[in-house]
Amino acid sequence: MLNKLKSYLSHSKVSQKLLLMLLTTAIVTAAIVLFSTFSILRFAIHTQVEPDYVSNLKLFIEQQSSFEQIKTRLPLLSRISAQSIKLHQLTFFDDQGELILHHGNAPKSKHLHQLYAHFLNDTGHTPKIFEVSLKDGSHFTALAAYNYRIEQLLNSKFLLMSVALLFTAILLIRVIQMQSKRWLIEPILHLKAVTHQVSSHQNYSVRANKVYFDEIGNLVDAFNTMLSQIQARDHLLTDARDKANRAQQRAETSSMETARTNLRLEEEARVRSAMERKLLEFQDFLNGIINSMPSMLIALTPRYRITLWNKRAEQLSSIPAGQAINHRIDDVFPNMLFYLDLVHQASSTGTTQNVSQAEFKIAGETRYFSIMIYPLNESGLEDVVIKLDDITDEKHLQELVVQSEKMMSLGGLAAGMAHEINNPLGGILQNVQNLTRRLSPGLPKNQQVAEDLGLSMQDIGLYLKSREVPELIDNITRAGHRAVDIVTNMLQFSRNADPTLELCNIIELTKQALEIARTETTFNELQQHHSLTIREHYTDGIPAVPCIQSEIEQVIINLLKNAAQVLSEHGSPSGTPEILLTVKQQDNYAVIQVQDNGIGMDDKTRRKVFDPFFTTKDIGKGTGLGLSVSYFIISSHHHGLLDVTSEPNKGACFTIKLPFRSLRVQSS
Known part of the structure; x- marks a missing residue:
């Protein structure tokens, strides 16, 4: 391994050796001094000072009975200190990470994550986040930022260790300097001595010794080659007159070779220039792909x-x-x-x-x-x-596809329910009609039966009126007709046949639906007791839209009633309930938006809001079919879109998109 290292260093360039020595010197010095010093300081701080300081600070805060008492006793934090720590800033945040109180220097940000990121980038201060639970049961998040007084930690023991480490670093640097002298200075001095001998004594037979295979070694080879050439030319000069013709021929040959070399260099320059242009064009091409x-x-x-x-x-x-x-x-x-x-x-x-x-x-x-x-x-x-x-659009499209599949499965259920309900409902209405006829004093048969029993129809009528029987019969009749309408809508809901669309003024249709919705009890109560504000915004020049006027009115009234019910039951986080009704044109669609400033809904509720029988209302106050039927009317009968955007405490916005063109339009 050592022989390979020596071989590698012998064949390395001077720049590489210099870089290696500089890097080695810097790494050795920085690694020994900085690593050891900061390790000692870090160890002392984290094992002795910081845990006690943070624990004492948290204990002091949690001993307070309320958040108001914390505000009054924040100046006492100066008593909770350590010899090596200085408190820079103490901030408190709520559950949403928003700033509610600070002590010390003014914070750079009012949000927990942004302020914590600021202190992470600021190497002068150390941030610590900890949860605080007060005696009154409230919870907060605290962020403490502090720095260390390093001079208190530099005692004699640390100084002695630092001096020892510094001495070791100096010794290693000295060894590196001696090695650099061996690698660089000695070969250069040797080459200088040989050069002086050649220039002083005109001795061209001496040669420099080659030690390393780096740039200095190449210089030695070139110098020795130059001496050999000078020695050879010295011999050639003696034969100059005999070889003049051949020298002239060699000169002409060299001139021609130089000319050819110049031509090759010019050609290479043109090729290189063309390659550079191609590289720039390719770079522009890649940038165009990335940016496109x-x-x-x-x-x-x-x-x-x-x-x-x-x-x-x-x-x-x-x-x-x-x-x-x-x-x-x-x-x-x-x-x-x-x-x-x-x-x-x-x-x-x-x-x-x-x-x-x-x-x-x-x-x-x-x-x-x-x-x-x-x-x-x-x-x-x-x-x-x-x-x-x-993938926002893809996500919404996926939700719409899932909703469409749910609505398709609901059609069969609606048809079965409608047929099952229709038979007993017909019997109820027919019997109510017969009951009304048999209590009517105008029919001769009723008069005859009453007289046979010793009664009078007038007395029977007074009894029925005093017991409010006619009102009960009317209520049964109205409820029955309402059930008939529901069954009719369910049958229409289950049919696959497309209804006929007619061109309608969407703004007038929306205004008419709003007027009908204003007569609802919920709207009247909100306007009387809660100062409900209804704002309207209509864009002029919207073309006529192919639709079924009664169905679109039904959908808009349903959305307005839902918004009013939410505001009536839960109120508005902003204080004053408000509904914004907007009609505008967007691309090839007429857009109707019903937006409220109520409590909104989370993402889980938003995805289920169009599901059949899904409702957030109390039992008996909703069936969960209003929005699902509205979704079916818009998507199936009008080939449009019905979507909702909402966040908790930020209200909800229902958007209806109706296309301007349809193959089923019947022009009047």
Whole structure:
């Protein structure tokens, strides 16, 4: 092994040897001094000072009975100190990570993760996060940032160890210097002595000794070759007159060879210039491919520094490439902060990491991405490439496909239920009709039967009226007709035949539906007791839309009633309930939006909101069929789209999209 090392050093270049010596010197010095010193300091701090300080700080906070008492006793934190620690800042955050209280220097950010990332990049302060539980049962998250007074830790023992380590480093550097003298200076001095001997005594027979096979060794070979050539030419000069003709011929041959060499050099220069142009064109071609890709491409160094930021990344993040290159990925694109462990795993293991679905907040909008992280192993680099594909539209489309399949399966169930309900319902209505006829005083048969029994129809009528029997019969009749309408809708719901569409003014249709919805009891109560605000926004010039007016009115009224019921039962996080009704044109669709500022819904509820029989209302207040039937009307009868976007405490927005063209339009 030692012989191989000596052989390698003998054949190495001088620049490589210099670089090796410099690197060795720097590594030895830095490794011994910095590593040992900081290891001692780090050990002393973390084993003796920091745990006690953080524990005492947490104990002091948890001894307070309430958050208000913490505010009043924050100045007493100066008593909880260590000789080697100085508190820079103490901040408190709620469950959402928002700042609610701070002590010390003003924080750079009001969000827990951003402030923690700031202190991680700031090497002058150490951040620590710990959970705090007060006596009153409340919970908070605290972030303490502090630094160390290093001079208190540098006692005589540490100084003695540092001096010993420094002496060892100096000794190693001296050894390296002696070795460098052996490698570089001695061969140069030897070559200088030989040169002086040649120039002073005109002795061309001496030769320099070659020790190493580096640039100095090559210089020795060239010098010896030059001496041999000079010695040979010295002999040739004596024969110059005899060889003049041959020398002239050699000169002419050399001139011709030089001319040919110049021509070859010119040709090589032209070829090289053409190759450079091709390389530049190929580079532009590659950049065009990268920037034209619909995916977001980011290349990172092992230290998470950005080296590639394509056009799609600029569009999604609104950050130009010039402001992103050479910056950390978590500073430029904070959404990737929670996936840096996958970046490290891909870099360290050389394997591709995948995330099928990641939820990001971009410009206040929730979008979904698939992430692929792969290393550049084959190119010999340690960089990592992150490829992000926006799958928001695909995710929504998948949800719509699943919803359509559910609605198709509901058709058979609706038909069976309608037929089963229709038979007893017909008997109920027929018997109610017969009951009404037999209680009517105008029929002769009723008068005759009453007289045979010794009764009068007037007395019977007064009895029935005093017992509110006619009102009960009317209620039965109205309930029966309502059941008939429900059965009719269910039968229509189950049919596959397309109804006939007519061109309608979508704005007038929406206004009419709103007027009908205003008569509902829920709307009246909200407007009287909670100051409900209904804002309307209509875009002029929208073409006529092919639709079934009664069905679209039914869908809009259903959405308005649902919004009013949510605001009536749960109120609005903003205080004042509000419904925004919007009609606009988007591409080839007329768009109707019903948006409220209620409590909203989580992602799990949002995916089930169009399922048959799914409802969030109390038992007896809803069947769970309103939105599913509305979805069927829009998707099946009108070939449109019905979708919802919502987040907790941010309201909900239902969007209806109706196409302007349909093959089933009947022009009037």
